[in-house]
Amino acid sequence: MKSERSRLLVLIAAVALVAAWQIPAFAYLKLGTKVGTRTVTLKWSQLPIRYFITDRGVSGVTSTQLQQAVQAAFATWDGVTTATVSSQFAGFTLANPTSGDGATVIGFQNRPDLDRTLGATSFMIDTVTGAIVESDIFFNSSFAWSVSAQGETGFFDLQSIALHEIGHLHGLAHSAMGETELRAGGRRVIAAEAVMFPVAFASGTILGRTLRADDIAGIGDIYPSASYTRETGSISGKVTKSGKGVLGAHVVAFDTRTQTLVGGFSLSDDGSFVIAGLSPGPHVLRVEPLDDGDVESFFDPTLNIDINFRPQFYEKVVVVPQGGGTSGVELKVVAK
C-alpha cells in the first residue's frame, strides 16, 4: 500500500513537472571571491546598504525617477521575510557609478563599448580580508529606458534591471531558471523563473519586477533570518556519471504543492550539491547540463564544467523537512 502511494506520488509529481518544466529551470548561485587560497561568499557585513544615486538622467528618465525605481527595487529585496537585507538611500551625487571612491553609487553611464550589456554591477574587494569596499551599478545609457508602470514598447524597464543588479549587489550570482529561443536578432527569453536569470526580457515588459522562489531562496541563503532557518529546508547529494562526480550540473527542485522551482549546482569535483531555502514538503528533482549558454556567466573559467550529459529525473520524490535537510540523494546521469 505504501509503495503504491509512493508510485502515485511520483506519477502526480511527474505529471505536474511535465507541465511546469515547460518553463524550465535552474537555480541560484552565490558570488564568491578568492582570499588567499580560499574562496569566500561575497556579502555585506554591515547593513543597511547605503547607496547614492548619480544625479543624471537620460531621455525619458530623470534622476529622481531613477532614484524611485532603484528604491522600489531595493524595497522588493528588503521585503523578503526570510532574509535580513536592508538598504538606505544616502542622497544624490555627481559621482559616476564606478569604483574608487569608497561609496556605493548607482546611475546611468554611457558605455557603447559594453555592447549588448544593459547594466552591470561591480565590486571593489579587499583581497586580504574579502570585505566589500564598495559596489556600483551602472545602467547603460546607450539603451532606451522607461519607468512606466505598465512598461513601454521599445524601452527597457529600469526597475526590472535594477532588481536584477541589486541581487548581484547583495551577493547573488546568476540563476539559470529560464528558457530562451534562437532567432534572427539574437536569443530571446521565452520564460524566466528567476529575476537573476542573466538574459533580459524583451523591451516593453515589467515581468522582471517580481522576485521568484529561486531568488527568495538565494537571498535567504546569504542573509538568513530566523524564519529562514526555522521554516525552510534543504536537499543535498551528488551528481555522478559513470561513478565519477559531475561538476557544474544543474539540479532543480520542483515543489509539487506550490509549483515553484528552486535549484542548485554541483559545485565540487565529487559532484556534491546543496539546494537550500526550500519550502517543506515533497519535491521532484531534475538534473540537466548548462549547455545552452555562456558557462562563464555562471562559473570561473578555470573550472572544468561538465556539460556532456543528458537531463535526468531522480527516481524518487524527496521530502524536505521543515528546518532540516534531506541528504544522500544521488543523481546518476549518462553522457550524450
Added chain:
Amino acid sequence: MRRLILIVILLVCAHEVRATVLLPAEFREIVAGSQVIVYGRVAAVRAEWSDDRTRIDTIVTVTAGSYLKGGPGGTVTFRVPGGQIGRYRNVVVGAPQFQAGEEAVLFLSASGGPSIAHVFGLSQGVFRVKVDAQRGTRLVVPPVLMAQGDGEVPQPVTRGDTTRRQLSLDQFAATVRQAMSSGRAQ
C-alpha cells in the same frame, strides 16, 4: 544538522562567478559584429586605471595562433573591465577574466569605444579552448548557438539537446567560416 548544512553551503557555493544583464547575440551576429576573430594564447595580463582614473581595466595581450577574421599581426591586445591593482580587486560582474597561458578564440570589436579593442558582448565573444584529457584534442567552450536557416522562425533552445556538443578547434573554425559565408555575417 541544519548548522552543518549551512556551513557546507558557505564552503561549496562560493565559486568566483560573474553576471550581468545581457542581450545575447546569435552566433552569426557575434561573427558579423567582430572585426577580429583570433585563436591564440594569452601572453600577458596587466591591470591599469582608466584614463579618467574612475575604473580599473585589464589589458590582455594574446599571441595569435591563427586569424579567422581580420588580423594580421603576431599579437592582439584588447581591454576587459575590472582587474586587480595592489590588494584591491575590481570585479565587474559579467566581464571575462584571463590568465597567462590560457587559450581562446576571441571575437573582438573596436566599435563604439576607446581605440583599443574589446570583447564582443562583454563575455559573449570569448570561447575558451580546453584540451580534452582523454583524446588530447582541443575543444571549444561553450557550444555554438546558431539558428538553423535564416533564423526567421524562432527555435527553442533545449538544455541537454544531444545534437549540441562541444566542437573541436577545427570544427569551430569551420562553423565560423560557415557563419561568415551567410548573409548576416558579412
